[in-house]
Amino acid sequence: MLLFMFTYKKNILFCLITLFMCANYALFSQTGINTTHPRKTLEVGGNMHVNGSIEIGTVKPLKDSESSTFLIQDTDNTIKAMDVSNPTGSALGYIQQYIITNPQGDWILNFDTGVDATDYVLITTSANYDKELVISNSINNAKNNGTLPYTSTFIENGTWHIIADFPVASNYNESEIGTWTINTLIFSKDLSKRFGTITIPMLGGTTGSAVIPIID
Incomplete structure (x- = not known):
């Protein structure tokens, strides 16, 4: 009877340790898709299609010593990086x-x-x-x-x-x-919107107004 209770308590302790280790691993684990060595919490090695929204939790301000990069969607639906610090590259x-x-x-x-x-x-x-x-x-x-x-x-x-x-x-x-x-x-x-030309007849006066505002 004593041996059974000791074994029973030992098994419970082992289970608790195992659960703690699994929980701890889950908290700090990294998941990779098509990669065996994920570098972030989630890393996808390949193309990804998102049918919905993506929320960014933290947006850090750009420092003076850092270079800024923009992501541009091309006509073939590919995403390209635009590094404005590159003197020979394209820019906004x-x-x-x-x-x-x-x-x-x-x-x-x-x-x-x-x-x-x-x-x-x-x-x-x-x-x-x-x-x-x-x-x-x-x-x-x-x-x-x-x-x-x-x-x-x-x-x-x-x-x-x-x-x-x-x-x-x-x-x-x-x-x-x-x-x-x-x-x-x-x-x-491509980065601006042109409204065309508007002719304003002043009729010899000094004041006037637009018939229809270009931005309402």
Whole structure:
């Protein structure tokens, strides 16, 4: 009788230890599908199709020292990684600086960037001219007026062009060779939505309103 009770208690203790080990293994185990050495809690070695939503529990902020990567779905339903830290790879947007030297005074009438206007949008974000200017003599007492730099982009023959000028101003020293530094932002039309052109008749007035807002 004593031997039976001892054996019975021993079996219970063994079962408890086994259950604890199994529970502990379940808490810290890693499951692999098509792989014998899973590196995470779940690792799938092959293609996976998800017919539903995926919830991400923790999203860590990006640090300054880290590079960012985007996942893009291609036309054939494949997923590609886009590493924007790669200087030769594709990106969501591009920042391009143009240094244009020795124009006619401070005037750039038409600079062709060669950027395809069908696939991309190009805008100027800032511009500066490095030479001292003087207000030019013209009608309406223009010599007493100030002037601000004018820069813009426009499409001609399928590519983006840049115009830059200081209206009613010119180089103080006409023999100096000036330089424009123009910063531009270029991004794909796939990442933006264009609403087209809206013509606004002001009828000689100073106020107006859109008939239908482009975003309601």
